[in-house]
Amino acid sequence: DAMVIQNPRYQVTQFGKPVTLSCSQTLNHNVMYWYQQKSSQAPKLLFHYYDKDFNNEADTPDNFQSRRPNTSFCFLDIRSPGLGDAAMYLCATSRVASGVGIQYFGAGTRLSVL
Amino acid sequence: KNEVEQSPQNLTAQEGEFITINCSYSVGISALHWLQQHPGGGIVSLFMLSSGKKKHGRLIATINIQEKHSSLHITASHPRDSAVYICAVIRGGNQFYFGTGTSLTVIP
Numbered sequence: 001d002a003m004v005i006q007n008p009r010y011q012v013t014q015f016g017k018p019v020t021l022s023c024s025q026t027l028n029h030n031v032m033y034w035y036q037q038k039s040s041q042a043p044k045l046l047f048h049y050y051d052k053d054f055n056n057e058a059d060t061p062d063n064f065q066s067r068r069p070n071t072s073f074c075f076l077d078i079r080s081p082g083l084g085d086a087a088m089y090l091c092a093t094s095r096v097a098s099g100v101g102i103q104y105f106g107a108g109t110r111l112s113v114l
Numbered sequence: 115k116n117e118v119e120q121s122p123q124n125l126t127a128q129e130g131e132f133i134t135i136n137c138s139y140s141v142g143i144s145a146l147h148w149l150q151q152h153p154g155g156g157i158v159s160l161f162m163l164s165s166g167k168k169k170h171g172r173l174i175a176t177i178n179i180q181e182k183h184s185s186l187h188i189t190a191s192h193p194r195d196s197a198v199y200i201c202a203v204i205r206g207g208n209q210f211y212f213g214t215g216t217s218l219t220v221i222p
Contacts, residue, residue, distance in 0.1 A: 033210075042200065042212035043157075090157060103147070103210065105157035 003027050006091050006106035013081050014114050021076040021109045023091030032074040033103065034066060035090040043090055049074060078111075086113045117141045120201050120213035127220050133188040135216045137201030140182065148175050148186045149200040151215070157200070160186070191220045 005024045013019040023032065031050050035043035047056045049068045063085070065077040078085055088110050092103040118139045127133050137146070145164040151157045161168050161175040163184065168175050172191075177184040188195055201213040 040214075042214045044212075045210060092157075103159060105149075105159070107156040 004091060004093055004104050004106040006109050008109060009107065010110050012112045012114060015083065016080045019078050019081055019111065021089050023074045023106055024072050025093045027093055027095065027104060028071060029093035029095040031094045032068060033092040034076045035092065037088040037090055081113045083113050086111055116214065117211045118201055118203055118213040120216050122216060124217045127191050127218070129192060129220055129222050131191050133191050133218065135186045135199050137184045137213055138182060139203045141203065141205055143203040143205055145204045146177055146184050147202040147204065149202060151198040151200060193220045193222050196220050
């Protein structure tokens with residue numbers, strides 16, 4: 001059974017039209033991550049939540065926001081998508097033990113911007 | 115310069131061949147992950163290592179902390195092993211640093 005679920009798998013939006021990507025987990029993990037992966041590149045960490053504490057990477061554009069209303073759900077909001085935001089967005093979770101936790105990834109949402 | 119370097123970037127092998135993918139890193143780490151990414155994007159965590167060697171089926175991962183180097187080996191490769199293999203290092207807390215991946219194609 002899928003433990004980290006991302007919806008939708010494919011998302012198409014228009015230039016400048018806000019879009020929200022969803023991630024849910026059944027693992028009860030403390031930490032949830034959002035990564036952006038562009039073609040032929042490594043995933044790039046955008047931000048992560050440690051419980052309710054939000055941690056933004058220094059180079060994550062302001063256009064990207066996140067919400068974590070409860071342990072199970074985390075959302076990625078792109079306020080005004082540009083053509084350069086077309087990418088695969090990956091959600092991952094981990095349960096931190098002694099500072100290190102295996103990350104479990106969702107299948108990703110592929111975002112297209114028209 | 116990326117903190118995590120993988121080689122080779124692309125690898126084509128015949129079915130049954132023994133495959134090695136290498137990962138070198140330049141920073142102190144808590145642990146290292148080997149990840150597998152199939153076409154379509156889903157990522158699966160294969161191993162997490164902080165020392166020594168781990169084996170799972172036909173996959174073997176080793177790490178040498180002193181030399182800042184890890185290898186992923188696939189024995190008796192199969193076309194279904196075709197994927198991108200990504201090395202990622204963990205630097206304390208929850209920070210992951212990813213290599214750019216090795217694209218493996220196994221030909222029947």
